[in-house]
Amino acid sequence: MEDLHSVSSPRxxxxxxxxxxxxxxLDRDDKAPGFGLSGEHxxxxxxxxxxxGSITTVVATGVYLIWAYVPDSWLHSVGIxxxxxxxxxxxxxxxxxxxxxxxxxxxxxxxxxxxxPPTSFNIMFDEFSKEPSIxxxxxxxxxxxxxxxxxxxxxxxxxxxxxx
Numbered sequence: 001m002e003d004l005h006s007v008s009s010p011r012x013x014x015x016x017x018x019x020x021x022x023x024x025x026l027d028r029d030d031k032a033p034g035f036g037l038s039g040e041h042x043x044x045x046x047x048x049x050x051x052x053g054s055i056t057t058v059v060a061t062g063v064y065l066i067w068a069y070v071p072d073s074w075l076h077s078v079g080i081x082x083x084x085x086x087x088x089x090x091x092x093x094x095x096x097x098x099x100x101x102x103x104x105x106x107x108x109x110x111x112x113x114x115x116x117p118p119t120s121f122n123i124m125f126d127e128f129s130k131e132p133s134i135x136x137x138x139x140x141x142x143x144x145x146x147x148x149x150x151x152x153x154x155x156x157x158x159x160x161x162x163x164x
Contacts, residue, residue, distance in 0.1 A: 064089070124152055 068089035075083065116122045132148040 125149075 067083055068086065075081075130146075130148040132151075133146055
């Protein structure tokens with residue numbers, strides 16, 4: 001019989017009781033009857049949401065296509081008399097596409113507005129800039145230099161002068 005202070009898992013039983021030393025037993029035959037799955041375990045919520053979402057998408061697409069393309073006489077013969085105007089079959093996707101395009105353009109414009117101009121010193125220096133420290137070590141004893149920003153004059157020398 002198991003201790004009251006033990007934890008049961010599909011692969012092992014771990015006793016947390018202070019009366020005994022820690023007991024680990026690897027029991028591979030503890031599976032519940034059925035398809036080889038333990039009774040405590042089931043599908044993950046993400047799998048269920050994905051399945052329900054995919055089924056819902058397929059059904060909604062089918063209903064939309066039937067509503068948009070089937071003639072009124074066929075819908076009336078089936079007993080469907082109340083449904084939205086066919087205008088919305090084209091208007092809603094057009095409104096959604098225009099809204100997405102405007103949001104994308106607004107996002108790009110907002111980024112352009114928040115970016116400083118190329119002549120601004122904020123491009124080269126900001127509150128996170130680190131000046132290189134002056135070390136008093138000799139060339140032989142010098143440790144690795146601390147992290148710092150490279151000055152614009154050194155970058156210009158490296159890029160536009162052919163000296164090394």
